[in-house]
Structures are given as C-alpha cells and as structure tokens.
Amino acid sequence: MLETIERETGPSPRHGVIWLHGLGADGSDFVPILPELVRPEWPAIRFVFPHAPVRPVTINNGVPMRAWYDIREADLANRADEDGVAESVGQVEALIAREVERGVPVSRIFLAGFSQGGAVTLAAGLRRREPLAGLIALSTYVPAAHKAAAALAEGAHAQPVFMGHGTQDPVVPFRAGEQSQALLRELGFTVDWHAYPMPHSVCLEEIRDLGDWLAPRLAGR
Numbered sequence: 001m002l003e004t005i006e007r008e009t010g011p012s013p014r015h016g017v018i019w020l021h022g023l024g025a026d027g028s029d030f031v032p033i034l035p036e037l038v039r040p041e042w043p044a045i046r047f048v049f050p051h052a053p054v055r056p057v058t059i060n061n062g063v064p065m066r067a068w069y070d071i072r073e074a075d076l077a078n079r080a081d082e083d084g085v086a087e088s089v090g091q092v093e094a095l096i097a098r099e100v101e102r103g104v105p106v107s108r109i110f111l112a113g114f115s116q117g118g119a120v121t122l123a124a125g126l127r128r129r130e131p132l133a134g135l136i137a138l139s140t141y142v143p144a145a146h147k148a149a150a151a152l153a154e155g156a157h158a159q160p161v162f163m164g165h166g167t168q169d170p171v172v173p174f175r176a177g178e179q180s181q182a183l184l185r186e187l188g189f190t191v192d193w194h195a196y197p198m199p200h201s202v203c204l205e206e207i208r209d210l211g212d213w214l215a216p217r218l219a220g221r
Contacts, residue, residue, distance in 0.1 A: 001098065002050040002091050003027075007034060010044025015133075015218060016104040018048045018095050020117025022139075024065045027051045030114065036207045042218050046104065050095060052088070052117075068116045069143075076176050080119060080143035089124045096132070110214070112136035115172060115200065119143045122161075122180070126151045126187075131158040134217060136210065138164050139172055139200055142180040149187060157188030162213045164206045166198035 005027040021029040027049035034047060052066040059071040069084025092111065099109055110133045113121035118140025125135040126148055140163075142148050161184055165177035174195070181193045194209050 001094055002053075004051065004095070005031060005049040007031060007047045007049075008044060009034075009038050009042065009047075012103075013044040013046040014104055015043055015045045015108045015110075016048065016099045017045060017110045017112055017136075018050070018092065018099070019136075020050065020068065020092070020111075020113035020120055021052065021066070022115035022117055023057065023067050023071070024060075026066050030202075033202065033207055036204060037211050037214075039211060039215065042215070045218075046099070046102075048095060048099070050091070055084070068120045071116075076141055076172070082144055085120060085123050085143050088120045089127065092120060092124050106130050106132060108133050110134045110136060110217075112138070113140065114138045114202065115140055122184070123151075125159055125161070126156055127153050128156050128159065129153045131155055134160045134162065134214075136162045137180075138202060138206070139166060139169055139177070140180070141172055141176040142183055145180065145183055148183060152187055159189065160217070161189050161191045162194075162210055163191055164194040164196060164202075164209065166200060166203075167195050168198060169200045171200040 019030050052068045054064050055067050056062045056064050057067050068088040070081035111121050118137040122137050122142050163181050167174050181191045184191050196203050196206055
C-alpha cells in the first residue's frame with residue numbers, strides 16, 4: 001500500500017477523493033488547494049494524497065524521483081512506460097479498495113490527478129468495470145492512446161470526466177489535452193473540458209470550475 005497524506009473535511013466521511021501528484025512532487029503537493037476547493041455545504045470528504053514510488057526517470061538523466069512511471073522520451077505517443085502505468089493503476093486500485101473497506105462506496109469515490117498523476121487517473125478510469133463517481137484529469141493526456149479503445153472496460157464510460165489544461169503548457173502540450181478529451185468523448189465518456197491561459201500548473205479559476213463540477217455530484221448523496 002502506498003504511503004499517503006489524508007485530510008478529512010468532517011467526521012465519518014462517506015465520500016472520497018484520491019489525488020495523484022505529478023512527476024517529482026509528492027502527496028503534499030495538492031493539500032494546499034483544499035481551502036479553495038472545499039465548500040461548507042458539501043458532505044464530509046476524505047481526501048487521500050498518495051506518494052508515488054521513487055524510481056529513476058530516463059528523460060531526467062536517470063535521476064531517481066517520485067514518479068508514477070518512467071518517461072523515456074518527450075514524444076507523447078511513447079512517453080509513458082506502459083508497465084509502470086499498469087503498476088501504478090494497480091496501486092491506485094488498492095487505495096480504492098481500502099476506501100471501500102472504510103465505508104466509502106465506489107460510487108462516491110473520485111479519482112484525480114495532475115500531469116503524470118492525471119495520466120494514471122485516466123488509465124485507471126478506462127479499466128474500471130465498476131464506475132467511480134468521476135475522474136479529474138488536470139494538465140494531462142491519455143497514455144498509450146492508440147490502445148485506449150482496447151483497454152476500455154464495459155461501463156467505464158459512465159464515469160464523468162473533468163479535464164483542465166493550460167494553453168501555454170510546455171510540458172504536456174495543450175494540443176495533447178485537446179486530443180485526449182476528444183478521444184474520451186469518442187469512447188463514450190462525458191467530458192467537461194476547460195482551457196486556461198496558464199503554463200503547466202493549476203490556477204484559481206480552474207479550482208473554482210472543479211468545485212462547480214463537484215458540487216452537484218456531492219449534493220444529496
């Protein structure tokens with residue numbers, strides 16, 4: 001089981017968000033956004049921020065760092081180490097199972113991720129036979145996009161998707177995000193797509209839009 005940071009917005013949470021950080025960061029990276037994201041009328045939520053394993057990253061001269069998978073080249077078509085992605089998907093599934101054991105139904109668990117973490121989020125979402133409450137993918141892309149249709153599990157498209165991307169992103173080009181959201185729509189997903197005038201980052205407007213997207217999915221549940 002991956003080590004995690006957890007924050008609960010109230011007692012006995014029956015909703016959960018598992019949030020995957022980007023390359024070289026750790027689970028603490030997105031904890032600071034909670035005051036901007038969480039709204040007082042929402043039910044109690046457990047936010048789980050796992051730390052990715054430390055591994056050598058080829059594109060960064062083999063320097064070990066926290067990474068959900070190795071990055072062998074800049075080209076998006078071949079960027080993600082598929083074995084590493086599969087390993088991370090398995091670790092995420094273990095976190096989901098733990099939340100279920102703690103009393104949070106799968107239908108109330110959101111999976112979120114930024115950059116590398118978002119790629120794992122989308123890879124896991126494609127393979128889910130029991131739909132999650134939703135997928136949140138920020139500044140990211142669908143890894144191994146040419147295999148996405150083959151990986152798609154029956155019923156996975158029932159998961160709503162929030163995607164946000166910076167138009168000035170030099171790490172995961174904006175066009176890659178556009179192509180990924182179009183692919184997900186072709187596969188039957190409902191995608192709420194947002195573009196922002198920012199680089200490879202997150203902005204307050206995006207956090208507000210994400211809150212607006214989450215609000216009706218948390219209301220009355």
